[in-house]
Amino acid sequence: MRLKRMMLVLGMLAATVASADPSFWKHEWPDTDFSRSSVPHWGEVLSGGPPKDGIPALSDPQFIRVDQEGGIGPTEPVVTVEIAGAEPRAYPIRYLTWHEIVNDTVGGVPIAVTFCPLCNSAITFDRRAKGKTLTFGVSGKLRNSDMVMYDRETQSWWQQAIGEGIVGEMNGVTLTALPTWMESWAQFKERHPDGLVMAEPGYARRYGANPYASYDSSKRPFLYSGELPPHNIPALERVVRVGNQAWPMTRLADIGVVRESGVEISWQAGQASALDATTIARARDVGSIRVRDAQGRDVPHDVMFAFAFHAFWPDGEWMLAQ
Known part of the structure; x- marks a missing residue:
């Protein structure tokens, strides 16, 4: 019994080591340049379970007026985005928990509202980098338990917590973080009774x-x-x-x-x-x-x-x- 247990553990370790290798990932990421990376050891990158896009990031979300939203609890967290020249927007965590990234454009600024549940990290980035406007997705990979994002334009990998490219053409490039914050739905509504809130996405998820x-x-x-x-x-x-x-x-x-x-x-x-x-x-x-x-x-x-x-x-x- 002990030998069987040991063999099982060794098998799991071998699988982990094998999967932490660009040659193993190439079938899923054929357009990612793995020769350019700032990851010290590939073993730091692990599968979080879902595959690439298994957690579907959102693009071009729909919005409704605050007074049209009746399903969000008053203490539920939202990410508040206030950009000059645009109406304030709330991105409910009840949706970000299941999608992790929302690609949007607010006041002419292309943004990515991101939330990594495993780190409780909610950061909004400007999606422009090296002359390109990027669209982000969820890679399905984790590093230090933090979401690894990727951009659809160059297939580069990005570390969400630090907003930095860690694999591919965008390796070493840092995104600009914007001054957004998490607050309760009630707090957002009190300050912005005429504001906008992201509408429920059209996915079969247990939102809330x-x-x-x-x-x-x-x-x-x-x-x-x-x-x-x-x-x-x-x-x-x-x-x-x-x-x-x-x-x-x-x-x-x-x-x-x-x-x-x-x-x-x-x-x-x-x-x-x-x-x-x-x-x-x-x-x-x-x-x-x-x-x-x-x-x-x-x-x-x-x-x-x-x-x-x-x-x-x-x-x-x-x-x-x-």
């Missing part, structure tokens, strides 16, 4: 359900074998990342407002976790964050899990209680 129930209470992340965060910070504690600095969410929730390193970070109750209860609207309150500079302008940032910050910014600065 959380397929990662209790994930943010786990001890270890899914498909992650890297170092855990320092300072006894739980791997799946949320942190607010601005550049290479991270503020633990628990610290912000305790004091409400922090002014450090040239930014003001404010915390407000009322946003449900997207990764707690089986129904997002019934999940525990984790609060909403806004990050502004000294002039009151919104600043690009991310609210991600601590392990992901440590994985991609191993020399980053932890902004702990003074």
Whole structure:
């Protein structure tokens, strides 16, 4: 029995090593230039389960007025996009959980609204890079448990958490992150009663359900074998990342407002976790964050899990209680 178990484990390891090889991926990615990569070890890239486009990214989403939407719970999280010259838009996490990327154009700016559930990372990027306007899809691959995106124009791979090309023609290219944020549906509606909200996509999905129930209470992340965060910070504690600095969410929730390193970070109750209860609207309150500079302008940032910050910014600065 022990020998059979050992053979099974060895077989699984061999399969993992074999699949972590560009020659194995070429049948699925014939147009990707694997000779250009900044991934130190191919074994860092793992299959998350679904194949390429198995999680279908969205393009040209439809929108309705806030007062036309009656199915979203008041505490459910949305990604808020406010771009000069355009009406404010809310992209509900209830949809992004199942699609992870929305390609859109707002105020003449081509954007990709992205959400990696396994890292709780919600970042909006400008889709323009090296003179091209890119359209992003979900590769089905993970690195440090974070979504690997790809662009349909060059078939390059991109690391979502850092917005950087890691394989292919766009290797080493960094996307511009835009100052968007996650807040509750009620908070968005209160500020923008005449705003727009993304309409429910035409897919057969359990929108509003959380397929990662209790994930943010786990001890270890899914498909992650890297170092855990320092300072006894739980791997799946949320942190607010601005550049290479991270503020633990628990610290912000305790004091409400922090002014450090040239930014003001404010915390407000009322946003449900997207990764707690089986129904997002019934999940525990984790609060909403806004990050502004000294002039009151919104600043690009991310609210991600601590392990992901440590994985991609191993020399980053932890902004702990003074």
